[in-house]
Amino acid sequence: MAEAAVKLAHVEICLTREAAGVSKANREEIARTVEHALRTQLDMVHPETKVSLSCLTLAPDVANCIRDIVVDCEESCPCWNAQFVTHVFALHEEGSYDETTEDDPTSTVFTHWELPAQQFHGLWESLEYEAGIKPHLLEFASTSLLFSSRQVDHNLISWNHVVLLHGPPGTGKTSLCQAMAQKLSVRLSSTFARAELLEVNSHSLFSKWFSESGKLVSKLFSYIHELAEDEETLVCILIDEVESLAAARSASMNGSEPSDSIRVVNSLLTQLDRLKSRKNVIVLTTSNITEAIDVAFVDRADIRQYIGLPVESVRRSILRSCIVELQRAGVVAQDELSAEAESALDDCARATHGLSGRGLRKLPFQAHARFIRSTNPASLVGFLRAIHDAARAEAASSVAASAATSTAPVSAA
Numbered sequence: 001m002a003e004a005a006v007k008l009a010h011v012e013i014c015l016t017r018e019a020a021g022v023s024k025a026n027r028e029e030i031a032r033t034v035e036h037a038l039r040t041q042l043d044m045v046h047p048e049t050k051v052s053l054s055c056l057t058l059a060p061d062v063a064n065c066i067r068d069i070v071v072d073c074e075e076s077c078p079c080w081n082a083q084f085v086t087h088v089f090a091l092h093e094e095g096s097y098d099e100t101t102e103d104d105p106t107s108t109v110f111t112h113w114e115l116p117a118q119q120f121h122g123l124w125e126s127l128e129y130e131a132g133i134k135p136h137l138l139e140f141a142s143t144s145l146l147f148s149s150r151q152v153d154h155n156l157i158s159w160n161h162v163v164l165l166h167g168p169p170g171t172g173k174t175s176l177c178q179a180m181a182q183k184l185s186v187r188l189s190s191t192f193a194r195a196e197l198l199e200v201n202s203h204s205l206f207s208k209w210f211s212e213s214g215k216l217v218s219k220l221f222s223y224i225h226e227l228a229e230d231e232e233t234l235v236c237i238l239i240d241e242v243e244s245l246a247a248a249r250s251a252s253m254n255g256s257e258p259s260d261s262i263r264v265v266n267s268l269l270t271q272l273d274r275l276k277s278r279k280n281v282i283v284l285t286t287s288n289i290t291e292a293i294d295v296a297f298v299d300r301a302d303i304r305q306y307i308g309l310p311v312e313s314v315r316r317s318i319l320r321s322c323i324v325e326l327q328r329a330g331v332v333a334q335d336e337l338s339a340e341a342e343s344a345l346d347d348c349a350r351a352t353h354g355l356s357g358r359g360l361r362k363l364p365f366q367a368h369a370r371f372i373r374s375t376n377p378a379s380l381v382g383f384l385r386a387i388h389d390a391a392r393a394e395a396a397s398s399v400a401a402s403a404a405t406s407t408a409p410v411s412a413a
């Protein structure tokens with residue numbers, strides 16, 4: 001009989017704040033101990049699973065250093081058949097800082113995070129998509145960095161280190177970029193000792209004062225190059241709502257902002273091209289108006305991933321995760337997921353057709369405020385019914401809102 005192929009399983013061990021400063025040798029010891037415990041004490045590993053520390057018997061000095069452990073593999077597999085790749089990391093808790101323009105301290109050009117950041121911990125696992133989307137994105141980013149580190153010739157193989165996520169509002173594009181940067185910082189920590197995320201504010205860069213924008217783009221990219229000089233630092237750049245680039249170009253076409261805006265767009269594209277030679281830079285971009293993205297920009301994206309509205313099974317998983325959180329918080333009783341509750345959850349998933357992930361994550365709050373209104377924990381089935389009612393109320397109010405918009409008198413321009 002043919003032997004089953006060994007499956008790769010990433011083990012991400014997050015250290016407690018107190019253990020953040022432990023030596024490299026100690027981290028290696030923690031990794032070895034956890035890996036041994038997983039192999040000897042667990043039967044199976046599953047995709048994106050938080051391993052409960054109470055399920056593992058670890059020496060107290062190791063257990064005390066660990067905040068949580070997440071195991072991830074493409075598909076469930078027995079532990080004896082898994083090849084563990086272990087990552088030990090500590091979170092940065094300082095939060096972000098904003099870089100503003102010189103003449104307007106309220107206008108943020110970019111926000112800077114050191115990764116892995118406390119704020120993004122667990123974000124990747126909280127985002128639900130159809131199978132394959134997240135691993136595919138991660139593989140893409142890793143391949144891009146691998147080709148660079150192996151110095152593959154850009155004249156023979158073309159890639160730009162640019163990812164574009166596009167799709168309707170509220171489908172998690174920005175969160176997915178942040179989560180991907182965080183994941184890369186953890187998974188690639190043996191290559192990159194440090195990781196940074198720069199979230200560029202496209203609006204302040206492209207839509208305010210075009211004459212200033214040229215300077216801002218240069219300033220931004222000289223900062224990026226400065227960071228990227230250190231090849232042990234992974235630099236992730238998030239350019240959100242990249243359609244504002246196209247807006248800049250069309251403003252120029254209309255003659256309202258003649259040459260400045262086109263110069264800004266061109267300078268940004270040139271700067272992006274220059275980043276190609278860097279081994280440690282990845283550019284993550286998003287847009288919710290796909291048609292409006294600058295063509296020259298779209299051409300530079302190595303991968304264009306459509307992030308659509310969640311399908312029924314994904315809506316079910318998102319709502320399920322909301323319920324688990326409310327059970328943890330004591331807002332919903334810790335009832336078993338009985339057949340009746342399963343079927344109520346199915347009803348909710350069906351009734352929420354057309355809602356984005358953002359809309360779904362708002363529903364439990366609306367359900368509680370409108371239909372539960374009690375400080376006592378609601379029963380699980382009762383709460384699911386309230387979610388179902390909230391979904392119907394939402395659908396009715398958006399139909400009413402769009403009818404009102406279509407019948408409203410058109411105001412004079």
Ligand SMILES: Nc1ncnc2c1ncn2[C@@H]1O[C@H](COP(=O)(O)OP(=O)(O)OP(=O)(O)O)[C@@H](O)[C@H]1O
Nearest residue numbers: 126127128168169170171172173174175288357358
């Ligand atoms: N597929 C999903 N699974 C789980 N949560 C989701 C999903 N999609 C969106 N969310 C949640 O909705 C919220 C909004 O997501 P986010 O801002 O990343 O969306 P977006 O696509 O960038 O929206 P926009 O196009 O308006 O900028 C986040 O809290 C996110 O966790």
Ligand SMILES: [Mg+2]
Nearest residue numbers: 173174240286
């Ligand atoms: Mg967004």
